[in-house]
Amino acid sequence: MPESPAASDPESLPSEPRTLASIDSWWGQFDVVVVGFGVAGGAAAIEAARAGASTLILERATRGGGATALSEGTIYFGGGTRVQIAAGFEDTTENMLAHVKAAAGPTADPEKVRLYCEKSLDHFEFFESLGVEFKDTYYDEKVIFPPTDDCLIYSGNEEAYPFSEEAKPVPRGHKPRRKGSAGGYIIEQMIETFNALGGTIQNESRVLTLIKDENGRVVGVLAQIDGAPVAIRARKGVVLTTGGFIMNRAMLEQFAPDLAKCNYPIGSDGCDGSGIRMGLGVGGAAINMSEGLMTTPFFPPVGHIKGLIISKQGQRFINEDCYHGRVTDAILRKADGRAYLIVDDETYGQSIGGYKMVAVEETIEELERSLGIPEGQLVHTFTSYNRFAMDGVDPVFHKASKYVTPLDHPPFAALDLSIDKSIWAVFTLGGLNTQATGEVLSVDGQIIDGLYAAGRASAGLTRSGSHYASGMSIGGSSFFGRMAGKSVAAAD
Amino acid sequence: MPESPAASDPESLPSEPRTLASIDSWWGQFDVVVVGFGVAGGAAAIEAARAGASTLILERATRGGGATALSEGTIYFGGGTRVQIAAGFEDTTENMLAHVKAAAGPTADPEKVRLYCEKSLDHFEFFESLGVEFKDTYYDEKVIFPPTDDCLIYSGNEEAYPFSEEAKPVPRGHKPRRKGSAGGYIIEQMIETFNALGGTIQNESRVLTLIKDENGRVVGVLAQIDGAPVAIRARKGVVLTTGGFIMNRAMLEQFAPDLAKCNYPIGSDGCDGSGIRMGLGVGGAAINMSEGLMTTPFFPPVGHIKGLIISKQGQRFINEDCYHGRVTDAILRKADGRAYLIVDDETYGQSIGGYKMVAVEETIEELERSLGIPEGQLVHTFTSYNRFAMDGVDPVFHKASKYVTPLDHPPFAALDLSIDKSIWAVFTLGGLNTQATGEVLSVDGQIIDGLYAAGRASAGLTRSGSHYASGMSIGGSSFFGRMAGKSVAAAD
Numbered sequence: 012m013p014e015s016p017a018a019s020d021p022e023s024l025p026s027e028p029r030t031l032a033s034i035d036s037w038w039g040q041f042d043v044v045v046v047g048f049g050v051a052g053g054a055a056a057i058e059a060a061r062a063g064a065s066t067l068i069l070e071r072a073t074r075g076g077g078a079t080a081l082s083e084g085t086i087y088f089g090g091g092t093r094v095q096i097a098a099g100f101e102d103t104t105e106n107m108l109a110h111v112k113a114a115a116g117p118t119a120d121p122e123k124v125r126l127y128c129e130k131s132l133d134h135f136e137f138f139e140s141l142g143v144e145f146k147d148t149y150y151d152e153k154v155i156f157p158p159t160d161d162c163l164i165y166s167g168n169e170e171a172y173p174f175s176e177e178a179k180p181v182p183r184g185h186k187p188r189r190k191g192s193a194g195g196y197i198i199e200q201m202i203e204t205f206n207a208l209g210g211t212i213q214n215e216s217r218v219l220t221l222i223k224d225e226n227g228r229v230v231g232v233l234a235q236i237d238g239a240p241v242a243i244r245a246r247k248g249v250v251l252t253t254g255g256f257i258m259n260r261a262m263l264e265q266f267a268p269d270l271a272k273c274n275y276p277i278g279s280d281g282c283d284g285s286g287i288r289m290g291l292g293v294g295g296a297a298i299n300m301s302e303g304l305m306t307t308p309f310f311p312p313v314g315h316i317k318g319l320i321i322s323k324q325g326q327r328f329i330n331e332d333c334y335h336g337r338v339t340d341a342i343l344r345k346a347d348g349r350a351y352l353i354v355d356d357e358t359y360g361q362s363i364g365g366y367k368m369v370a371v372e373e374t375i376e377e378l379e380r381s382l383g384i385p386e387g388q389l390v391h392t393f394t395s396y397n398r399f400a401m402d403g404v405d406p407v408f409h410k411a412s413k414y415v416t417p418l419d420h421p422p423f424a425a426l427d428l429s430i431d432k433s434i435w436a437v438f439t440l441g442g443l444n445t446q447a448t449g450e451v452l453s454v455d456g457q458i459i460d461g462l463y464a465a466g467r468a469s470a471g472l473t474r475s476g477s478h479y480a481s482g483m484s485i486g487g488s489s490f491f492g493r494m495a496g497k498s499v500a501a502a503d
Numbered sequence: 504m505p506e507s508p509a510a511s512d513p514e515s516l517p518s519e520p521r522t523l524a525s526i527d528s529w530w531g532q533f534d535v536v537v538v539g540f541g542v543a544g545g546a547a548a549i550e551a552a553r554a555g556a557s558t559l560i561l562e563r564a565t566r567g568g569g570a571t572a573l574s575e576g577t578i579y580f581g582g583g584t585r586v587q588i589a590a591g592f593e594d595t596t597e598n599m600l601a602h603v604k605a606a607a608g609p610t611a612d613p614e615k616v617r618l619y620c621e622k623s624l625d626h627f628e629f630f631e632s633l634g635v636e637f638k639d640t641y642y643d644e645k646v647i648f649p650p651t652d653d654c655l656i657y658s659g660n661e662e663a664y665p666f667s668e669e670a671k672p673v674p675r676g677h678k679p680r681r682k683g684s685a686g687g688y689i690i691e692q693m694i695e696t697f698n699a700l701g702g703t704i705q706n707e708s709r710v711l712t713l714i715k716d717e718n719g720r721v722v723g724v725l726a727q728i729d730g731a732p733v734a735i736r737a738r739k740g741v742v743l744t745t746g747g748f749i750m751n752r753a754m755l756e757q758f759a760p761d762l763a764k765c766n767y768p769i770g771s772d773g774c775d776g777s778g779i780r781m782g783l784g785v786g787g788a789a790i791n792m793s794e795g796l797m798t799t800p801f802f803p804p805v806g807h808i809k810g811l812i813i814s815k816q817g818q819r820f821i822n823e824d825c826y827h828g829r830v831t832d833a834i835l836r837k838a839d840g841r842a843y844l845i846v847d848d849e850t851y852g853q854s855i856g857g858y859k860m861v862a863v864e865e866t867i868e869e870l871e872r873s874l875g876i877p878e879g880q881l882v883h884t885f886t887s888y889n890r891f892a893m894d895g896v897d898p899v900f901h902k903a904s905k906y907v908t909p910l911d912h913p914p915f916a917a918l919d920l921s922i923d924k925s926i927w928a929v930f931t932l933g934g935l936n937t938q939a940t941g942e943v944l945s946v947d948g949q950i951i952d953g954l955y956a957a958g959r960a961s962a963g964l965t966r967s968g969s970h971y972a973s974g975m976s977i978g979g980s981s982f983f984g985r986m987a988g989k990s991v992a993a994a995d
Binding site (some may be wrong): 024026027117118121227255261264265266268284287288292293294296298300301321324328344345385386387388391395398399406407408443444449454455456457 | 516517519562609612709719753754756757758759762777779780783784786788790791792793814818820836837873877878879880883890898936945946947948949
């Protein structure tokens, strides 16, 4: 028997559902049971409660939060939000759609993409209805998130080739009005809102598995509460919002071997794929499972974007002004996970990642030798780049002009961005296959009655780390969490 | 509801198992029921029958064959076969293991790899026991398969960097003694052998779904025979050897989007993932689902290997002497699916793929312009390559010396190998997660009682098209088919 995440814990085999016939009594009965209180679970529960459904959230930690609470809290909105207008940017639903179609990735669900863009202003209002505040300001520098309480940033590939040719670039990352990270703030507003609606939150309650009736319909959950397993009835349905599986080593190696190579998983302890496993156990299909967001954040400082990212052959392979996740994905796929950032004395700065400087030389020829790159390869890359850079252009990989400048101030340094030498942060983008309504589908495309999923437990809005933008995770998870909450509340 | 493969055929929802309680009568009862008669099913059934189990094979076509019958029939054996020795090659189990560890891909199951290598001579004898003949000859040219009835070829990456540094190169592709393709011959020998053992073959019998008892054990199948659904009991177990899912467009788009881009699927009509879906429906996990073998066979002629494969930026990105599938994988991942093969007048020849020649020019400068490659990039690639080639070396991508020669005989031509411009053949390498015994596992690592899988319906020996060798599919599918047949025959 291969080692499994549950090998030592026979009570924790989420993929084995219980039958209704095996249940003697109910700990409680609700219209809707939401499993996991991150941003997807909170959004689902709030919409279900607002629609009048009696709603329980089961959260295995001591308090809601999930991966959202660990994040900076950026949300991807567009189509002309109050903040975009105040900051002087003109956006439309069509323009947002043109970019999000690309940013969600080639495997995205067109229906989810369309709904997300068409209802973006409504979704902005949803967050305002929770009491989440956004400042009407734009932070005018390429950053991963604003260090201030400013709101709007370019959080993805909008300004980078080829995305810049497909839609007019507009910033759409909205960070709530908090200095530093704002993810916890979002969740606290959700807790307050859900409590005010009369919803029930049961913390420190781990869901063990689903309960299904003789027709295969999901009718409740088995949960560990106060040290004992109890059955909880869900009259209308169960919503799985348990997060992804970045913390489950066995699942990662089986389903997402590339992601398993990264050394810095981003998620809470709960991101162990339990909801995905529960869904599989009742016939749901999991898709997009090998995909994720990987990132080695080589900027800020913005000067690094003016540097060159090269393979061990001394070749460039990506425009360095892309979203950091897209650059990282290219390092893995195009350069076998090994790359250097080459900067000169003018472009170098201390980066947040603390990358190791592996060579400093007065000439490119010396740097080429130091790095063990075959003779003439890095020299060609530099000579060619600098020649075009005199005119402010990069015809080979199309870095935007504002980041193109000749690199001619020695010394030249190489920072190691390789997957085995630097921080590579990672989370998963695969999960249960759902309709936009949140209904979970089997591999044959049939609806699993009574079962809904959203957030990282599902294959949601954004499907590809090489096309991603910050804010699409919290944005998509909350949006389709809301859809699931409305659907389940309206179910028979 | 999204379009599903089964949308128009409600009787064909393999992922929905039937309960034993719903079965009124049995069409037949056997110890072992094997679903699908390709090389995996044939091997499983023969071993089960040899162990004394009453065995039924259900085949949906008019005769056994599957994808194997469509193939050239190469089988990957090593460790010192009779043919290897006769042809003057020295191989050992350790040397074979060193290569197969790499060739099976980074996500391979080490236990399967080890068993496959340790028992390779036994597996060769198994094929001889079927009456499959192998000629004691070596075909001394880099080909995809010998056009003659010769046997031994280098069928993978053995001689190519970096594989050549990890194990002593030895040829291990063994084609049976037939001119042209020999896949059908293998299957015919299996049919004869199985019949002689008293086994039962039921052709034109499509399995609709599995039947499970109240404990979740698989106890039979529901099959369409003579136009009516009938239940068939499997006392010891069911072996799913139904092939992969390359012919199921919906599954391909959901689970293997890169493979879905290829225009030439390789498989039989039965390769629609029905067995994988059946396994998922009773709680099995499917892994490695996004992987497959993609190939645009740019050689023979062998001269093409001496050419340069370049991206739209004019860069090389792979040693051109790799296995064709590895080169093709690199075109997709490293060059965004767009590449040209550049040859000069001495290296060009008519290829089996009939690639389109998109430019012919007297100089590389002109070719660069014709192809729209940014100025100086292709010129650098050529100048640098030719300079090193004077010494017969390729320090940048490590093509083997015998294929390295200066390209200096104009005119120069570009053949388009791009995914949207040439033949890209493809099949899938993902399926049900099994132990080496063939037992199917859930996502929590639990055995699904009564259910076995082998061949393309499972995630078998070889998991990666970028590491693959021809012969590992038929080799691995038949080997682990045999393992499954032995296991199920020994079950309670």
